[in-house]
Amino acid sequence: MKVGVLALQGAFARHAAVLTDVGAAPIEVRTPEHLSGVDALVMPGGESTTMSMLLDIAELRQPLVERLARGLPVFGTCAGMILLASAVADGRSDQESLAAIDMDVRRNGYGRQIDSFEADIDVGGGLPDWDTPFHGVFIRAPVVERVGDGVEVLARVDDNPVLCRQGHVMVASFHPELTDDRRIHELFVETA
């Protein structure tokens, strides 16, 4: 399976390395042509304002919206999650959302860099291989403030969802590409 990694800005090289590890063939996506050649897509962390602007400049937004509507499996981490959410608080007023998953997020909701943290989180949902916690790295991370009824919450930090999925869309507010635990990427590739 060809898994694209949106490579406009951010931690895309880390995601590509992990995808290679779990047996997928990562392809860096910078153009509509690249996008049309992939079976699934990872949207990495980085700065969502920058990525959103570059999506428009690269004329990727419309083809991406169309692929998402047709069920393209997608995994968004941090900024990637912000771009996929249905509503964004504390973003820029002109920040346009892809609205691929029914949730509201608050940008930098966990605070500035000084509040960035790592923590062991329990992943539920009756998934196999999840008897031990996942070590989550949260960097100026967004907070999920609301999820719709159709959204399955797989993990929480305190009261807030941090790992969710709805149909073909999976999102994490933390960075599984920064640690050695491959389970979340495996889960995405298996279900994609």
Next chain:
Amino acid sequence: MSDITRSTGTQLVKRGLAEMLKGGVVMDVVDPEQARIAEDAGAVAVMALERVPSDIRRDGGVARMSDPEMIEGIKAAVTIPVMAKARIGHFAEAQILQALGVDYVDESEVLTPADEAHHIDKWAFDVPFVCGATNLGEALRRISEGACLIRSKGEAGTGNIVEAVRHLRSIMGDIGRITKADSAELFDWAKRLQSSLSLVQEIAETGELPVPMFCAGGIATPADASLVMQLGAQSVFVGSGIFKSDDPAPRARAIVEATTNFTDPVILGKVSRGLGAAMPGLEIDTLETRLADRGW
């Protein structure tokens, strides 16, 4: 309600932010309006400072940490990370910047050094630090002191890319040579680089610095950004190059696009058109002060 233990200020979260800034442009700004222009143009972060390096160079005198009020104003103006500079060795300035909640501290040769022998002990901070380096030994000494991001220094405020290229080639060249060295030669590398053996061994194994490496000092055009990215930089810092040019907003945006598409000459040609005059450049031989010589 789950009961989760959070660890803050760890190496992973400090280096992690640098990972998120990869493939991007960090822009020097001196007021909230410039910060907004930078964010609109797609900057991944802004560096808040009172004067851009070319003005520091022109004015002379002692250059210090910026006024906290000005830094607060820039923090309030944008949603992207805000960095600020402390003088080399001036840990009190760094403490203040950490208390202000800046996202990255740049222990910078662009400001006048406060200590002739010691850089800041950066392990003592929760806020991450970026430091400049002209060669691999300098980079590794900064990493030993706790820097989580290295930027090749170049020569700030000149609009001249030649020093940035020299420093990048030196760092990347030595990394390449270390990966080919045998285990006995690594001891000599550590001695020559005045660096710890374990860091040299790590480079031999991974073929890269243990932290991300960006490029600074002299970037004035989209082509400059492409050049340094192709030479191995993972992001670029642009100081005077944007707001000392004729038309900052389109130039800023063009440099952002160039950094994403640094291997595509067709896109680079497109974004380089009609940007007006770049900042006036300076020949390195004519400089009274070489900022890159500060630090060791």
